[in-house]
Amino acid sequence: MYLLIPAAGVGKRMGCDRNKLLLEVRSQPIIAWTLLAAQAASEISWIGIISQPTDWPDFKSILANLQLTKPVEFILGGSTRQESVYNGLQALPTAAEQVLIHDGARCLATPNLLNSCAQAIRHCSGLIAAVPVKDTIKVVDEDGIIQNTPDRRNLWAAQTPQGFNVELLKQCHAEGVRQGWEVTDDAALFEKCGIEVQIVEGEETNLKVTTPQDLAIAEFILNSRDNS
Ligand SMILES: Nc1ccn([C@@H]2O[C@H](COP(=O)(O)OP(=O)(O)OP(=O)(O)O)[C@@H](O)[C@H]2O)c(=O)n1
Numbered sequence: 240m241y242l243l244i245p246a247a248g249v250g251k252r253m254g255c256d257r258n259k260l261l262l263e264v265r266s267q268p269i270i271a272w273t274l275l276a277a278q279a280a281s282e283i284s285w286i287g288i289i290s291q292p293t294d295w296p297d298f299k300s301i302l303a304n305l306q307l308t309k310p311v312e313f314i315l316g317g318s319t320r321q322e323s324v325y326n327g328l329q330a331l332p333t334a335a336e337q338v339l340i341h342d343g344a345r346c347l348a349t350p351n352l353l354n355s356c357a358q359a360i361r362h363c364s365g366l367i368a369a370v371p372v373k374d375t376i377k378v379v380d381e382d383g384i385i386q387n388t389p390d391r392r393n394l395w396a397a398q399t400p401q402g403f404n405v406e407l408l409k410q411c412h413a414e415g416v417r418q419g420w421e422v423t424d425d426a427a428l429f430e431k432c433g434i435e436v437q438i439v440e441g442e443e444t445n446l447k448v449t450t451p452q453d454l455a456i457a458e459f460i461l462n463s464r465d466n467s
């Protein structure tokens with residue numbers, strides 16, 4: 240299975256002055272944890288890291304330390320995640336019929352989750368890992384007044400990996416460019432094009448490292464894996 244890793248962000252919400260994926264959790268850069276999971280997932284055979292050229296020297300030295308056995312390509316990132324994935328799709332080898340997309344910032348996803356998504360995408364056109372929402376969610380207007388409370392049984396928090404048929408995802412991205420759609424994940428492009436996307440049960444611990452607090456939570460989760 241081909242795996243694209245969007246890793247070209249700047250980490251505004253992390254509030255640091257460089258790509259947050261270079262920050263360390265338990266003495267390893269965030270992107271290293273993500274790459275180690277990809278290396279350990281037996282279904283993954285090719286890895287594309289979508290990233291900004293300014294980060295390539297750092298990423299290359301991380302890769303040199305990890306000594307992965309799988310082929311890794313660097314792909315030029317865009318100015319949004321959507322643009323980065325678009326570039327990644329154009330750079331896939333022509334043999335790629337399905338692809339998994341997994342955020343570099345979701346460094347706690349297990350090899351098991353990557354493998355189950357890789358197996359499942361062979362039997363459908365689009366899927367995402369997701370977990371049922373635990374909180375009661377409120378829809379609020381611009382004045383801070385609650386408009387309604389959606390039924391929690393229908394609410395799932397989206398994660399990555401997200402898996403797709405490559406040709407269909409390319410078509411949906413092209414339609415997104417034509418229509419000027421701005422989305423935060425690839426499933427949303429499928430949804431807008433009216434194509435079904437399935438849910439695969441994700442992992443509670445598969446958080447996206449987004450804010451400084453997430454660094455501490457990620458460290459805690461990795462420590463608890465050692466102790467289990
Ligand atoms: N132009 C971009 C923006 C984001 N990403 C990647 O998409 C994933 C999810 O994005 P997010 O967590 O929002 O990362 P940032 O964009 O770096 O964070 P922020 O929104 O706080 O700036 C990350 O692995 C990030 O590197 C990307 O490849 N290209």
Ligand SMILES: C[C@](O)(CO)[C@H](O)COP(=O)(O)O
Pocket residue numbers: 320342396397398399423424425447449
């Ligand atoms: C793709 C994603 O990780 C799913 O949770 C997420 O949408 C990335 O972007 P966000 O802007 O940080 O939500």
